[in-house]
Amino acid sequence: MNRIVILGAGYAGLAAATSLAGRTRRRSDVRITVVNADERFTERLRLHQTASGQRLADLRIPDLLAGAGVEFVRGWVTGVDAAARRVRIDDERVLEYDRLVYALGAVADTAAVPGVDENAYTLDSAHDADLLARRLAGLGGGTVVVCGSGLTGVECAAEIAERHPGLDVVLVGRQEPGATMTPGARAHLRRALARLGVRVVSGVEVVKVLPESVELAGGDSVPADVVLWTSGVRVPPLAAAAGLAVDERGRIVTDPTLRSVSHPQVYAIGDAAAVRQRYGVMHGTCQSGMPTGVHAALSIARELDGRQPRPFRFGYLHAPVSLGRRDAVIQFTHPDDSPKRLYLTGRAAVWYKETVSSSGWPSFRRLQRYPAVGSFAWRRGGRYTR
Ligand SMILES: Cc1cc2nc3c(=O)[nH]c(=O)nc-3n(C[C@H](O)[C@H](O)[C@H](O)COP(=O)(O)OP(=O)(O)OC[C@H]3O[C@@H](n4cnc5c(N)ncnc54)[C@H](O)[C@@H]3O)c2cc1C
Numbered sequence: 529m530n531r532i533v534i535l536g537a538g539y540a541g542l543a544a545a546t547s548l549a550g551r552t553r554r555r556s557d558v559r560i561t562v563v564n565a566d567e568r569f570t571e572r573l574r575l576h577q578t579a580s581g582q583r584l585a586d587l588r589i590p591d592l593l594a595g596a597g598v599e600f601v602r603g604w605v606t607g608v609d610a611a612a613r614r615v616r617i618d619d620e621r622v623l624e625y626d627r628l629v630y631a632l633g634a635v636a637d638t639a640a641v642p643g644v645d646e647n648a649y650t651l652d653s654a655h656d657a658d659l660l661a662r663r664l665a666g667l668g669g670g671t672v673v674v675c676g677s678g679l680t681g682v683e684c685a686a687e688i689a690e691r692h693p694g695l696d697v698v699l700v701g702r703q704e705p706g707a708t709m710t711p712g713a714r715a716h717l718r719r720a721l722a723r724l725g726v727r728v729v730s731g732v733e734v735v736k737v738l739p740e741s742v743e744l745a746g747g748d749s750v751p752a753d754v755v756l757w758t759s760g761v762r763v764p765p766l767a768a769a770a771g772l773a774v775d776e777r778g779r780i781v782t783d784p785t786l787r788s789v790s791h792p793q794v795y796a797i798g799d800a801a802a803v804r805q806r807y808g809v810m811h812g813t814c815q816s817g818m819p820t821g822v823h824a825a826l827s828i829a830r831e832l833d834g835r836q837p838r839p840f841r842f843g844y845l846h847a848p849v850s851l852g853r854r855d856a857v858i859q860f861t862h863p864d865d866s867p868k869r870l871y872l873t874g875r876a877a878v879w880y881k882e883t884v885s886s887s888g889w890p891s892f893r894r895l896q897r898y899p900a901v902g903s904f905a906w907r908r909g910g911r912y913t914r
Pocket of ligand 1: 536563564565566570575605634680683814816817
C-alpha cells in the first residue's frame with residue numbers, strides 16, 4: 529500500500545487531493561489521507577468579506593473527499609518527523625506515510641513589529657476573521673487602521689469601509705496602494721478608496737502597534753480603536769522543526785519538481801513552499817497554489833508508475849483586486865507578475881473577480897472527475913520560465 533498523506537485542505541491541498549484521487553482511482557494500492565484543522569473549507573481569499581460581517585457558503589471538506597474516496601482526518605498537525613515519516617496530530621494521534629504533501633499555508637508576519645501579536649487582528653483563519661467581524665460590529669464609531677498597503681490590505685480596507693460607513697478606515701503602509709499596477713489601474717484603485725472614505729497613509733514604516741495607536745518611524749502615530757495586520761508572510765515553524773530545508777520565511781525549499789530539497793518524499797505546495805522559477809521565487813497566491821497541488825498529484829502518480837516527475841512551470845496571469853462589493857480592478861500581468869498595459873475596472877471587473885473567487889470549489893470536483901484537464905489549466909510562462 530502506498531500511503532499518501534496531505535497536510536492542509538486549503539486551495540493547494542484540495543487541488544492535490546482531488547487530482548491524485550482522480551489519477552489513481554483505478555489503483556487499489558494507494559491510500560490518500562487529508563488532514564485539516566477544520567471540516568469547513570476556508571475560502572481564504574474571501575476572508576476580508578468575513579471580517580466585514582458577510583456570511584460565506586458552508587463548504588464541507590468531508591463531503592467533497594468522501595466522493596473522491598479520500599480519507600479525511602480533522603485535527604491540528606503538531607509535528608512532522610520527516611526522518612521517520614510520521615505526522616503527529618493533536619499531540620496524540622500518529623499517521624505514517626510513504627509520501628507527504630505539505631500544504632499548511634502561511635500566516636501574516638506578526639513577529640516583524642513589536643505589539644502586533646498582542647494588539648492587532650489578522651486574517652490567518654476564518655476564526656480570526658470572525659473575531660474581527662464581531663469587534664467591528666460592536667464599534668459604534670472610531671478608527672480602524674489596516675496595516676499593510678499591499679493588495680490584501682487594499683481589499684480589507686475597501687470592504688470594511690463599504691460595510692461600516694460610520695467607521696474611519698485608515699490604510700497604512702510602505703508602498704502606495706496598487707504600486708505594482710499600471711498608472712491607470714492604480715488611479716482607479718485610489719479613486720475607489722477615496723470614494724469609500726479610506727484615508728491612505730503610504731511611504732511610512734510601522735514600528736510598533738499599541739492598544740490604541742500605531743507608531744510610525746520618525747515619531748508620528750495614528751490613533752486606532754482596532755488594528756488589522758496584513759503585512760508580510762511567514763510559514764509557522766512546524767516545517768523547520770521537522771528538519772525540512774526552509775528559507776528565511778520558513779517556507780519549504782523545493783526542487784524544480786516541487787519535492788523538498790532535503791526530503792524528496794515530501795512535496796511542498798501552495799503558500800508553504802518556496803518554489804523558484806526563472807523570474808524568482810513565486811509569491812503565495814491561490815492562482816499559483818492550485819497548480820502546485822495539481823502538479824504534485826501528477827508527479828506522485830508518475831512516481832507510482834515508475835516514472836520521473838517533471839519540472840513545474842508557472843506564469844502569472846492577473847492580479848484581481850476587489851474594492852468592496854460594487855467595484856474592482858483586474859490588472860493583467862506578464863508571467864513574471866509584472867503588469868501588462870491591459871486592466872479591467874467597474875462592473876466587468878466585479879464579475880471577473882467574483883468568477884475567479886468562486887472557481888475553487890467546483891474546480892476540485894472537476895479535478896477529481898477529469899484529472900487530465902487540470903494539467904492544462906494554468907499558464908506555463910513560455911520564455912519567462914524556460
Ligand atoms: C484577505 C485575503 C485575500 C486574498 N486574495 C487573493 C486573491 O484575490 N487571489 C489570490 O490568488 N490569492 C489571494 N489571497 C492569497 C490566497 O488566499 C493564498 O495564497 C491561498 O489561500 C494559499 O493556499 P494554500 O492552500 O497554500 O493555503 P491555505 O488556503 O491557507 O490552506 C491551508 C490549510 O491548512 C490548514 N492548516 C494550517 N495549519 C494547520 C495545522 N497545523 N494543522 C491542521 N491544519 C492546518 C488551514 O486550516 C487551511 O485549511 C488572499 C489572501 C487573503 C488573506
